[in-house]
Amino acid sequence: MGAFFQWESLNTSWQTEVLAGATTFITMAYILVVNPDILSNAIFLQESRDLFGELVIATAFSAAIASLIMGCYAKYPFALAPGMGLNAYFAFSIVLRLGIDWRVALTAVFLEGLIFIGLTLSNIRAQMVTAIPACIKQSTAAGIGLFITYIGLKNGGLIVGDQITITTLGELNSPVTLMAIFGILITSAFMVRRIRGALLLGILATAILAWILGVAPLPSGILAFPQWPSDLFGQAFVGLANLNQIPFWELLAILFVLLFVDLFDTVGTLAGIGMKAGLINDRGELPRASQAFMADAVGTTMGAILGTSTVTTYIESASGISEGGRSGFTSVVCALLFALSIFFIPLISGIPPFATAPALVIIGVLMMGSVRSIHWDDPAESIPSFLTLVFIPLSFSIAEGLAIGFITYPLLKSFQGKMHEVAPAVWAIAAIFTLRFVLMALQIGG
Secondary structure, X not given: OOOOOOOOOOOOOHHHHHHHHHHHHHHHOOHHHHHHHHHOOOOOOOOOOOHHHHHHHHHHHXXXXXXXXXXXXXXXXXXXXXXXXXXXXXXXXXXXXOOOOHHHHHHHHHHHHXXXXXXXXXXXXXXXXXXXXXXXXXXXXXXXXXXXXXXXXXXXXXXXXXXXXXXXXXXXXXXXXXXXXXXXXXXXXXXXXXXXXXXXXXXXXXXXXXXXXXXXXOXXXXXXXXXXXXXXXXXXXXXXXXXXXXXXHHHHHHHHHHHHHHHXXXXXXXXXXXXXXXXXXXXXXXXXXXXXXXXXXXXXXXXXHHOOOOEXXXXXXXXXXXXXXXXXXXXXXXXXXXXXXXXXXXXXXXXOHHHHHXXXXXXXXXXXXXXXXXXXXXXXXXXXXXXXXXXXHHOOOHHXXXXXXHHHHHHHHHHOOOHHHOOXXXXXXXXXXXHHHHHXXXXXXX
């Protein structure tokens, strides 16, 4: 095993790798609660045994499969799970906002995974990474952070609807709101003290206090033998039969957003944690990057079959790297722990939705850091970036924010006299989004 994972050349050991894998799992384990909570807004059945439990299994198994592939095939200490932001896009934009059946939405995620596999096997992926403007990538990450934060504040009752001002501050005397405020404060305290697993600890602390005070009912148990997610498994194939319910241009836009966010989220994460682990070579490249992308692509495809949204590489992998994880065995350990977590579904299911609000808010804070790299003194870049950033949360759709950014960027660059800096791929994407808006306007007008 040591020879396969090259422990000697990487100056590591099985003890270090096990500790690193456990650390990565602890910092990522919040996704076992947050992802089912978000997806359950859109994935629902008339008669479901325990849909939340099935979503936990789908989340855990998709993370385990993708992380196992990353560890054994790419041999990197990077863990994967259903991505934040993409799960919100799946639930709130595709299913709820567009009114698309959740099975068809899973089919779209499945197709995105297959496309990602094809792009990974070809050189098109590298060309896409180079062609897309950096400012659009960075503002998209920040916009998704605001989007996630908005969902968290809504779940915690801190932001509520209002007929006059659209949204307003929630009732501060509400027990749910007070629990969310406590959770945000305690999670922030864990973060500033740099405590491992701060997000998970914040969720648990909020839930435990809510159970003690009677704000939320106690979980039915702690351990139980899980049931196979028969209501979710394979529904992506069922959705294939109804794929024609999505207009072609709408389907194209959905696939592009899923692919775009997954692609550049993975690129940025691999570059960041690869640099931290000292795995980037002298040319600034990550060796075996294609294998790492393949783990992401296969994870997304398998995740859709299991019943969850897009799987991506997690920046939280840096926590395990900080503990000395350098080989793929770190990811293998994390995968095993994700697989074992399905036995704790009774405990996970008992965590109230408002307990996840602190994690969503803090994730938004972390994702906002990307705005530092935007050239705010260049209007041709700052205006499209700002529009992308604000339209994502305000329109409650990653797609709309991306569309505005891709349309305005080449136009403003042309007005600036720098049309040559715009790649042909950007013009093509802008044309697709423009045509989509035109068709939407015609449908509304008709």
